[in-house]
Amino acid sequence: MALSIKAGSIPPTVGLQNPVHTLRFVMNNPIDLPINFGLINGFSSGGTFVSLVLKNIT
Numbered sequence: 001m002a003l004s005i006k007a008g009s010i011p012p013t014v015g016l017q018n019p020v021h022t023l024r025f026v027m028n029n030p031i032d033l034p035i036n037f038g039l040i041n042g043f044s045s046g047g048t049f050v051s052l053v054l055k056n057i058t
Helices: 001-006
Strands: 036-042 049-055
Touching: 001 036
Parallel strands: none
Antiparallel strands: 036 049
C-alpha cells in the first residue's frame, strides 16, 4: 500500500477472474492515478483487529 501511494499506481488484483460487477476492481493492468490515503485491515482468529491508515504527505 505504501509503495502504491508513493508511485501513484494501483496494482491489479492477482488471480481475479469473475469479479462482482457492482464493484470496481483493478484487473489486468495497473491504474495510474494520485492516491492520497490507504487503509490496511488485519484480522486474526483470536479476535485481534488492527487498522493502519496511510497518508501521502508529498
